[in-house]
Amino acid sequence: MGRAWVSRKQLKNYGMLGMNCRNVDFINRYNDRKLFPLVDNKLQTKLLAQEYGVPTPLLRFVVREQHEISHIEQEFEGLEHFALKPAKGSGGKGIMVVTGRHGDQFVRSSGTEVSISDIRRHMSNILAGLYSLGGSPDVAIVEDLIAFDECFAGYSHEGVPDIRIIVFKGYPVMAMLRLSTHASDGKANLHQGAVGVGLALDTGRCLYAAQFGRPVSMHPDTGQALGDIHIEGWRDILLLASQCYDMTGLGYIGTDIVLDRFQGPQLLELNARPGLAIQIANGRGLLPRLRHIEGLTLNRRFRSEHRVDYAMRQFAELEKNPPGVGAEVA
């Protein structure tokens, strides 16, 4: 195991992007403040995605006012499974995933059963702003359940793996797959102990994997070898991520994408302040890629196909000759 510290020089050599640099040089410079609500509010993101033809779980209905809650059961008629979430939530807070019915009861993904009045209470908590930042009033959205792709069976504990892709000026620059673990309590946050699997931009294959900042070679709960991970239809996923730039106009975003068994890749949410952990999962820094894209004399009319192909070509080179491939994975 390594030392507890790494030198500034080393970080610079690896091109690691630091928090200050991210804020000053990328978020402040490329993300217009007034566009933030487009991604901070899931309802707005979803409506925008529908407008631009970006696939996203179908929006069933929105609850905006307290009085709508009293006769909400009509809305649920014929809805076997769904996800109920606060539009302004973050970090998985306030999300209720219902996978089926059992008589009058709704069965949650965790297996517990809840009644319609539990759902009502949950909705009024959402409206009151219990899950939104600073407690501002919110709306509740109900969308179709994602039928998770079997390809990840054995790679995740409880939660659902999602693919995080950083998109800079419309070019996908880095990707990772997040696998929840027992330690992360089913959540997909790396700092809580989820496994981050860096994905090669050209193929969607596993490049490297880390948990708690250390390289790992297999899933800590299921023992599945992470090195075998290979995501099908990778170019389409990158295309989807790249389109989010055209859709929002935000220069530096993190896109969260999940794979639906029937519908293919779906946009789950966008983040205008994506975290830095993706670099740990990839064992590589973001900075060279970002600077490379910055240095391009950009033609705004480049279509997403062009940008994706460029990134796949360009960064595959970088990834072939990495500063360090996790020996455990390769």
Place this chain on the structure above:
Amino acid sequence: MNQKRGFFAVLMLLALGGVILAIARHVVTGTPFLPGQEKSVWLVEARIDFDADGGAVTASLALPEDQMPGYELFAEQAASPGYGFAILTERRSRRAEWTRREASGEQSLYYSAQLVESENRDDNHANDPPLDQSRIVYWDEARELAARDLLKVARERSSSPQSLTRELIKLLDSATSQNAALLRSGAEQRSDLIMHLLERADIATRSVKGLYLEDARRRQTLSRLVEFYTGSEWLLVDPRTGAVGLPADFLVWTRGRASVLDVIGGSKSRVQFSMIRQTISANQLARASNGEGLFSRLGVQRLPIEEQSMFKLLLLLPLGAAVVVFMRVIIGLQTSGTFMPVLIALAFLQTSLIAGLVSFVLIVAAGLALRSYLSRLNLLLVARIATLIVLVVFLISALSIVGYQLGFSTGMTITFFPMIIIAWTIERMSILWEEDGSSEVLKQGGGSLLVAVLAYLLMQNPLLVHLSFNFPELNLVLLATILAMGQYTGYKLSELWRFRAMDDL
């Protein structure tokens, strides 16, 4: 790149401007850059308020003498537009008199004095012969009897006027004695009661009114002490504690029976005192009396004292803010709430570090426990925080009372803690606890406290206090530093740890 260079040029200009201004001030006014080279000067301001009846007004305020034990009067001013002003001296006692032909409505008159601390703690009046005991206040039968009994016991237990006074005060405080309770229950002030008792024992007394000088106190009233005659000299005694001798930092304002304030032609009159400690170089002291230069006009020192004492704190805030920016941007410490640590540090300045830390941790811990119950009630956020504020007020009161009972005088000053801030802190921490676990709470809470303590240590550093108050323009240098840190794009110290795995590659 060019843009960046321009930005740094502006920063350099800012910083340079601040330094040049400070040097100019130093040269012109002689304010020293280092504390300690100067004398301590107390600026005491009396503010008289009353409602004028509409006719002629005469207000008269007792003034301290030129030479008081421990202090020397250096300069005095009165500000009161429209009023005639004079200082009258008769038989060594001085009074300020404001006069006006016609005045109506609320009136405020100001008198301020600059007092230099002096080594000489001797009292000019220590050996005055006692006046005739003329006015004995008569009490009813029961009280006279109680007084006689009490004095008898005190006399038996004592051998001199000093010990008699001490025993008397002790007896008066005895919880079991009915006589003491009866005497205490009267309407008299404590000092009067003691004087009357001593007079019955044939000990001559004088009343002394004065101020306990403490930096940046506002709206104080005069404290009353008692002097008694031992047969050869007058000794001061604190009627509350029975301690004999001149208390530290006590400024004798006036002696004797004469009233402190007389207002003819007005009602609801009162006088309040504010005070502030200044540091002035000897040569500035010399210049101050005729200093009308630009710098002395533009100094904070020109403001009324009430405002100055606020400025003293206010001018320290940039320092605290800079510490926060440094710790977050350069070190990468996490704090809960961006500038909460500065507010905590301000509160520490008013309590003291240890007492402040202990009470802060206690209050937040108790608040978290209560909040965990609140979270089960499913309240809306606003209501939850309002509830927390109420609870925090209760907690602080309880802590103050317990502290007071245990004999910690800090109990009272805890109330300075910004309660709303504490309530918010508790709310944020409890959400953090629920969502990210207790380790995150400890991390952020510890981070906040660490930053607060650092900010406190800087904000109470005598040199920095001196500079920020006497050279406010130096804050431009801080501003430039903060702006520069706002442009820092290098790694935080914490990231060297966070990305430590890169070392293995």
